[in-house]
Amino acid sequence: MRAPKPTDHFDVVVVGAGPAGSAAAIVAARAGLNVLLIERGEYPGAKNVSGAAFYGSAMLNKLIPGWWEQAPVERYICRRDVILISPTTAVSLDFRSASPDYAAPPYNAFTILRPKFDRWFAAQAEAAGAFLLTSTVVDGVIKERGKVVGVKVRRDDGEIRADLVIACDGANSFLAQQAGLQRRLETHELSLGVKEVLGLEEAAIRERFNLSGNEGMVLEYVGAITDKARGGAFLYTNRNSLSLGVIAQVSSLVETGKRPYELLELFKAHPAVAPLLRGAKLREYSAHLIPESGWEMMPKLVASGMLVAGDAAGFCLATGLYIEGINYAMQSGMAAGEAAIEAHRVRDFTRHTLERYTELLWPYNVFTDFRAYRHAPHFVNGERLQNLYPEMAAASFERLFRVDGNAKQKILPLYLKAMRQSGAKPRHLIADLLQAARSYLW
Amino acid sequence: MRLAVCLSLVPDPATIDVDPLTGEIDADRTLYIMDPADAAALELALRLRGEGDTVIALTVGPAAAEPVLREALAAGADGALRLWDESRSATKPAVTSLLLATALRNEGLPDLVFCGWRSLARGSGKIPALLGEYLDWPVVTDIARLEIQAARVHFHRRLARGDRSEGEVTMPAVLAIAADGVRLRYASLPQLMQACRTAIPMRDLPDLGLSPLDLSFPASTVHAVTPPRPRPRTIFIPDSSLSPHERIGQILSAGAAPKSNTVLEGSPDEVADAIIAFLQARGFLEQPA
DSSP states (O other), rough: OOOOOOOOEEEEEEOOOOOHHHHHHHHHHHOOOOEEEEEESTTTTTTTOOOEEOOHHHHHHHHHHHHHSSSSSEEEEEEEEEEEEESSEEEEEEEEOOHHHHSSEEEEEEEHHHHHHHHHHHHHHHHHTTTEOSSSOOOEEEEEHHHEEEEESSTTTTTTEEEEEEEEOOSSOOHHHHTTOOOOOOGGGGGEEEEEEEOOOOHHHHHHHTTOOOOEEEEEEEEGGTTTEEEEEEEEESSSSEEEEEEEHHHEEEEHHHHHHHHHHHHHHHHTHHHHHOOOOEEEEEEEEHHHHHHHGGOOOOEEEEEEEEGGOOOOOOOOEEEHHHHHHHHHHHHHHHHHHHHHHOOSSSSHHHHHHHHHTTTTTTHHHHHHTTTTHHHHTOOOOIIIIIHHHHHHHHHOOOOSOEEEEOOOHHHHHHHHHTTTHHHHHHHHHHHHHIIIII | EEEEEEOOOOOOOOGBBBBBTTTOBBBGGGGEEOHHHHHHHHHHHHHHHHHOEEEEEEEEOOOOGHHHHHHHHHHHHHHEEEOOOOTTTTTEEEEHHHHHHHHHTOOOOSSEEEEESSOOOOOOHHHHHHHHHHTTTOEEEEEEEEEEEEEEEEEEOGGGGOOOEEEEEEESSSEEOOTTOOOOOOHHHHHHHHHSOOOOOOHHHHTOOOOOGGGOOOOOOOOOOOOOOOOOOOOOOOOTTHHHHHHHHHHHHTTOOOOOOOOSOOHHHHHHHHHHHHHHHHSSSOOOO
8 A cells, every 4th residue: 555645735724614714715725825624524514503693794795795695694684682581581672773784785694504604605715726625534733843734634644734724623622732722621611502493484484583574683592591500592593494592601511410402491491482483393403512711711823833713712702792703713714814825925834923813813803802802701601690680680670560559669679679689789789780891881 | 357336426315404394305405425335336346356457437427426436536446437418407217327338338348337226316226227238238236245256256136035145147247236234435535635636537428429319218108006916815714614603713813723731740750751742742852763
């Protein structure tokens, strides 16, 4: 048989054909670099688990003008609800906009089904000249004299040499850990998302969610949905299906001994959710890790011969107000692609040159957003915010709207009473308000 | 020895996503894979290949069918050839096998042609039979195992109810493989990359020296469909020499004789003898010589 030898030399090897990997491959391949994009699934998106709501339409429009006309999108998002719930009650903030920013090209956001979308996006990378290798698992990086010089794949003679490896291998990135960029993540830094796709007729979706045409809606839930476990839930409308799921911090799943599917069943049975799902038929079930701690857990992003982007770099912004990851994955992928081009121009792939990547993450608004909301993940996963306040809000609204023959109370005493009953201490409340202000206001 | 393998691309059953509400198939999600029987045929051909032998993979299909040939090249096939008539969107088995037979003639007839037996797509099993007809070669279907012994193929065929039959055929021959347990080897990285880059040669009708008229077969029409006749049920007939009461009893018990027990009593030696005699009488023990 043939001797094991480096079969090919590439300028860039991108590991993982998700939004980050394909974006990096598109940018680098368009500049004429010799790019290999490796995907472990049978096709890009085959292994993917994601909501998915995509908030990066305008950004992607710069990379692929008019992308929504060719890409498999489900609905454009014009309604967003943030809902606080207790076991019996729901209090929601409902946002709806028909402004051109939301309802006209390039639109603000779309719901997408990732198995279809990722396949399309990787095809754009192929069209740009990248070489896509599917059904191939990358086992690790090859290091020589402290420098990453390629990857090892799980096939015979599976060594691939490259000037630069861009690791876009998702949450809990083994490549980043192997290269010594990321430590082992703690259970409180990761969340587990369990998700279902339920089939529902288009007409029923329009009626139930008050939508017309191709309008779509995103609902995000905080509170009793995850029982005592810390996390939240989401419900997205697709063209003729609903994506819904529960996200819970891994450490709190361990503490409470709750199983993820129990939380999902609890969510689906909630009186505010169940009527929306009536008659919907299960089509898919899946689960995945989500790196939610943002700024705090970000690994070192650059090593000699290697960059980390997307979920692998922890670019998932979960602040309660925003749950976004795909757009940051693409932005970081594009930044990594540009850094690759610049490094290729000077033929220098040492850490020093590649640091350009971290500089580019500022103008690409990745670092800016994560830094601005760096306190939010901790705040959102706080015990009181997760369980106490939604319940308090629900209880006080319940009291406010209840007519039982007794004299009506004004709002402040009513809230104070609800606070006392739920055992919230004023000191905590003020501390949390300050924390919230620090997280979101300035 | 020259071996040719005919491959086809079929929808992966695991990716056929039927919308539970409308009953429609979501075509965007369907993936196409090499037919598992074809993959087994290719694997067996690769295992038979010795020093100086060649394995050529062929498929009939549009450019979208190329991945099946690339997979064959990655697994180690020595060559690949795609056949297609651009004016068509699909081919009937008769057309497919005529294209294959013509191409095999043009490229120099091989010693053996391997096919998968009953593809996942149509599963009519017509291709090997038609191919044998066009090449005027013997056809063996349902092959589970084979060996080559001096220009003869020794094979095991799979029959109904788990039976097997053995036989031999002289080369050249068309072999339809139904080896369930055989998986195509996992391609090495260099071969896979090489296969992805190779340009796959294509032959259309003029290349093959065929005219569209050659491929215009009369449309086949189904006149009647007769399901196989169910086997007649055997009905128990009671013994007419018995009394009516006993006959009713027999009918009610549907001929099953009631269980009878005999309890043996006596010394252990006597009982042992009686048991041995009983077993011998029923044929469970051999009579002592």
